[in-house]
Each structure stands twice: as structure tokens, then as C-alpha cells.
Amino acid sequence: MGAIRRLEPTDLPAAVRICNAEIARGGSTWGPVELTADQLGARLSGGPRPLESWVYEDTPGELAGWGALTSHTQRDIYDTIAEVALFVDEPKRRHGIGRELAQHALGRARALELRALVVLVQPTPAFLIAWCVRQGFRNVGWLKGVVPVGAEWRDTLVFQRTLT
Template identity: 30%
Template sequence: MATIRAATPADLPAILDIHNEAIENTTAIWDETPVELADRVRWYERLVTSGHPVLVAETGGQVAGYASYGPFRPRSSYRHTVEDSVYVHRDHRRRGIARELLVSLLGEACDAPDVHVVLALIESGNTVSIELHEDLGFEQVGHLAEVGRKFDRWLDLTILRCAVG
């Protein structure tokens, strides 16, 4: 079992490593180019200053994964809808850490007075993540075929929704 806690700036190098590994080796993140630490610093500061959580899972003193949610779209009409992100270090996958992170993240959303819906936009081939979200109360509400391209193949997007407030 991991310790789930609020991320700090000291966690950003570990978060960067997890993020870039997902960019380079998976379709969990659709970016194709790894980012620099400054990118993760801006991301962290943007979320934290706007009151959104950034959580880490720590095992044995190491960051094993991270999760956050942030604005779904920039228009004010979407202000009560957030999009989640959950990523686990490659050496810690399939150990329940993503579940622990997502449960904690949903708890944060339920306690936030301004969050009504949490969305998850997941590459359709990532059935493990889709099933995890469904296990925790998300329902599939959409499927967008061939809307992304990475690793020389088209990617589909599955949209899941969970009402929390």
C-alpha cells in the first residue's frame, strides 16, 4: 500500500520521469516529445494556484505515481467539470497504485464545492485504465475514432464521466 499525499515541488523531477516515460513508451499521453522540468513546474504551479490537487503515491521513499485533475476546457461554462490524469511509474504498475491515487483524487473532487463532474479521456486500447475508472463509478459516455496519431497508428479516445457533486 502506498502513501498518498499532496505533491510538493521536490516531487517534480520524479513526476517528470514518469511523465516522459509515458510519452516515450505508451499511448497514455498523446504528446510525442518529452518535456523539460520547466514544463512540469509550470503545470504544477498552474494547478496548485487554481486550487486543483496534485497527488503522489509514495512507496519506500520513492514517488511511484501521480494524479491530478484540472480544467476540462477553458470556457467558463465548463468550470464545474474537471479532467483527471493518473500515471504510475513503470516499475510500480499492476500493484494497485493507480486505484489508490484515483480513489484519493475522487475524494478530493467530492470535497470540492465547485466540482460537479470528473471526466477521463483515455486511449481506447488502454482497457486497464478504462476498467479501473468504471470500477470506481465512471460510465462510458463517448468514443471518438481515429482522433489522434502516435507510433504510426491512429488512436481512438474513450470518454468516461463520473458525477461527484
């Protein structure tokens, strides 16, 4: 059984490795190019209302995944809505780490008095859509051809979970 704790600056290289592996597979809306630790750090601490990010350690010092609540938009009127980002290291998937990170994100979102959470995913792989639904999110939109992956432009699905 692992533990969830706040993401520290020293965690950024491992978090970037996990994120960049997903970008390289074409499964992340955080691409299209790999991020540096500085870029990820700025993304996680920027915006009109910097929120929170965490890591999941399955053993001390070994990052198996990470998650974050980030500002959904730069407009202040939407400061009660956060985007959820969750990444699990591929060899560590299917062990409940994503579920634990999602439950942690939901608890923190309520504590921060957020009204809604948004998740952006690509239509494939299909397990991502099923996972969003299992976590209580519903599909509220479809952005056509907005994520560049190689030579193609992929769609993005928008899922929302209201917290109030």
C-alpha cells in the same frame, strides 16, 4: 503501505519520468512528445481554476505514482468539471497505487465541490477501460484519430463520473 501527499516542485522530475515513460509507450493522451518538468508544472498549475496534484510515495522520497485534477477546459462555464490524470510507475503497477490515487482524487473532487470528473484514455490497453469502469466512470464519447503515436493517429475514449 505508501502515502499520498501534495506534489511539490521538487517532485516534478520524478513525475515527468513516469509520465514520459507512458508517452513513450504510446499509452498516454498527454503526449505526443515528452514533457519537461517546466511544462508539466505549468500544466498542473494552469487553467482558469488550478486544482490539485499529488504523489504516491511507497517509501519516503521514492515516487511510485502521481495524480492530478486539472481544468477540463479553459472555459469558465465548465469550472465544476475536472479532468483526472493518474500515472503509476510501470514496475509499481498492480499493487493498488492507481486505486488509492483514484480514491484520493474522488475525495478531493468532492471537497472542491466539483460536479463531474472526466478521464481521457486510449482504447488500448484494455485494462485502462476496465479500470475506469471499476472506478465508477462510464464511457460518454469516442474521439476518432486524435492522438498521434508514431506514424498513426489513435482514438481517445472519454469517460465521466458524476459526483452529485
